[in-house]
Amino acid sequence: MAMAGPEIEQLIREAFPDAHVIVTDLAGDGDHYGARVVSQAFAGKSRIQQHQMVYAALKGQMGEALHALALETAVPK
Amino acid sequence: MSEPTEQRIRDIIAGSDVVLFMKGVPAAPQCGFSGAVVQILNGLGVPFTGINVLADPDIREGIKSFSNWPTIPQLYVKGELLGGCDIVREMFKLGELAAVLNDKGVAVAAS
Numbered sequence: 001m002a003m004a005g006p007e008i009e010q011l012i013r014e015a016f017p018d019a020h021v022i023v024t025d026l027a028g029d030g031d032h033y034g035a036r037v038v039s040q041a042f043a044g045k046s047r048i049q050q051h052q053m054v055y056a057a058l059k060g061q062m063g064e065a066l067h068a069l070a071l072e073t074a075v076p077k
Numbered sequence: 078m079s080e081p082t083e084q085r086i087r088d089i090i091a092g093s094d095v096v097l098f099m100k101g102v103p104a105a106p107q108c109g110f111s112g113a114v115v116q117i118l119n120g121l122g123v124p125f126t127g128i129n130v131l132a133d134p135d136i137r138e139g140i141k142s143f144s145n146w147p148t149i150p151q152l153y154v155k156g157e158l159l160g161g162c163d164i165v166r167e168m169f170k171l172g173e174l175a176a177v178l179n180d181k182g183v184a185v186a187a188s
Contacts (some may be wrong), residue, residue: 047164048146063147065157068110071163 003066008033008058015057016041026070034070042075084140088151089136094183095125098140101148103127110162111150117169118152122186123178155181 009023012035012074019039026032035054042050055062062069090096095118101107103115103125118125130137130149141147144158152159159165159177168174175185 046105047167048158048160051161052145055145060147063141072167 003033004030005033005063006036008061008066008069010061011061012037012054012057012068020076026068032068033066034072036072038073038074038076040076042073045050047073078139078142079135082135083143086136086139086143086170089126089128089180090156093126094155094181095123096128096153096179097125097150098128098130098136098153100129100131102129107131110148114150114152114165117165117174121169121175121178121181154178154183 002033005023005025009021012021012023013015013019016037016063018041019037022036024034035036037054041053045053050070054071054073058069097103097111097114097118098116099106099108099111101111103119106112106115115127123139128136130140137149140149140151144151146158146161148161150160150162150165152165160168165174168177178185
């Protein structure tokens with residue numbers, strides 16, 4: 001049921017073409033990832049909204065195939 | 078989500094200023110992410126109501142669609158979703174959490 005890191009990265013890139021995306025397999029078990037997403041699309045959005053946008057990009061995988069994703073979002077400086 | 082479930086969630090969130098939907102109970106969290114948020118709230122001396130979603134499958138599924146937020150824990154302050162583990166941790170680290178709670182009229186013991 002786990003998801004591959006490159007697959008996560010691709011879904012995020014599809015939704016945020018301008019984004020700088022770093023996906024890390026935190027535990028090395030293909031089940032606990034960290035992602036840092038930096039995109040202009042986050043400008044003016046609250047943290048909640050930014051994370052919801054990334055969750056939407058993952059098309060329902062979050063909380064299902066993807067068990068844990070420590071998420072960090074930011075607007076480019 | 079069924080209407081009774083949605084109404085129950087509304088009632089729970091309206092019932093306390095600070096509500097944490099979590100896995101396990103505050104004294105014994107059953108997930109590291111839930112435990113991390115409990116620790117932060119306890120550290121700030123913020124009284125909160127913990128809702129164990131593992132004990133209630135309807136709430137567990139319902140709360141995800143309620144706020145369009147796919148994961149547990151979820152922290153609600155005065156009826157509004159503040160965030161999950163990542164956001165709460167980040168806000169705490171930046172010192173924003175106590176300020177936000179204060180702004181919303183929630184007493185914070187430590188700051």
